[in-house]
Amino acid sequence: MILAQWLLTGRPTSVAMDITHRCNLKCLHCYWWQQEHPPELGDEQMITFLKKLRAGGLRAAILYGGEPTLRPKICRAAAGIFDATLAFTNGINGFPELENGQWILSLDGPERENDRIRGVGVYREATKNLKAASSPPIVHMTINRLNQNSLAQFTEEMLTLPVKGLGFSFVTPNQGVADENLFIPLRERNRVVMELLSLRKKYGEKVGFTQAMAQQLLTHGTFNQWNRSSACPVTRRVRCYRSDGRPKACTYGDQADCSRCGCAAVVAYRGAFNPLDYRTLRVILGLLSPAYGAKQPYDEKSIANISGKINGR
Numbered sequence: 001m002i003l004a005q006w007l008l009t010g011r012p013t014s015v016a017m018d019i020t021h022r023c024n025l026k027c028l029h030c031y032w033w034q035q036e037h038p039p040e041l042g043d044e045q046m047i048t049f050l051k052k053l054r055a056g057g058l059r060a061a062i063l064y065g066g067e068p069t070l071r072p073k074i075c076r077a078a079a080g081i082f083d084a085t086l087a088f089t090n091g092i093n094g095f096p097e098l099e100n101g102q103w104i105l106s107l108d109g110p111e112r113e114n115d116r117i118r119g120v121g122v123y124r125e126a127t128k129n130l131k132a133a134s135s136p137p138i139v140h141m142t143i144n145r146l147n148q149n150s151l152a153q154f155t156e157e158m159l160t161l162p163v164k165g166l167g168f169s170f171v172t173p174n175q176g177v178a179d180e181n182l183f184i185p186l187r188e189r190n191r192v193v194m195e196l197l198s199l200r201k202k203y204g205e206k207v208g209f210t211q212a213m214a215q216q217l218l219t220h221g222t223f224n225q226w227n228r229s230s231a232c233p234v235t236r237r238v239r240c241y242r243s244d245g246r247p248k249a250c251t252y253g254d255q256a257d258c259s260r261c262g263c264a265a266v267v268a269y270r271g272a273f274n275p276l277d278y279r280t281l282r283v284i285l286g287l288l289s290p291a292y293g294a295k296q297p298y299d300e301k302s303i304a305n306i307s308g309k310i311n312g313r
């Protein structure tokens, strides 16, 4: 139904809500914990707010923070209110049961790279919790200068774990900020985009990155067609709110630099519908529908080999 609404109407379909401004980590690349935030909506206010958005026609919710698992009651309530709910987490608090919802675990590479960015011990804790999750999370990596050379290792490691799939964004800096330590210049980013495509070819659909998505990011592809606020589908299709209920321009905040955007949501949306692309639609269906799974990898032997390698066989 959400896909039909996307196709047949120009209306917003989804809400992206920071359900809390609190977090249990202090990641190197995160501006969030360094900022002052106004008080959050209380539980009942937040639930009423979400219900009003659903009544106004928004069918899907994306829950962000801070760390959403610090408000499990709101996560569960959102999953009951919306047709589809995606919830991002750092994995430290585990993956509470989310009926009709999908957890997305943010990791920033293999243990060494991830823990350099997210803190010592975070990778082990998050992957331990992932193995105990009642339904498989999708793992999402934000690619930056510090972890860009570990994509193959990270993909191999993740595919030995009970994950539903893998997703990738590129770091999106704020306007006027060079962010030389993290941001990958656009022309250099092209090489990484091509590497993601080769990982997809090698390991199959669980690598949620298609040719059509790559086109959206390549400087010689269609990147220049959407990398401004007026042309970005997020601004037309997703209503974004802070944890006190005030609107914001983008999930990345009001200061995000559209001309250097690396958002996976935009890339998937545009890849699926400009023009219609079956493979990218399957990536989106996997996100929206917890029961929808990737096909078996093209190269089963590769996975068996990886598994053996990592387990020392």
Ligand code: SF4
Residues within 6 Å of the ligand: 023, 024, 025, 026, 027, 030, 031, 032, 033, 065, 066, 067, 090
């Ligand atoms: S887990 Fe997310 S919100 Fe918390 S510090 Fe890390 S990047 Fe920021």
Ligand code: SF4
Residues within 6 Å of the ligand: 172, 226, 227, 228, 229, 232, 233, 234, 235, 249, 250, 251, 252, 256, 257, 258, 259, 261, 262, 263, 266
């Ligand atoms: S930063 Fe990216 S996702 Fe956000 S409004 Fe700009 S182009 Fe869209």
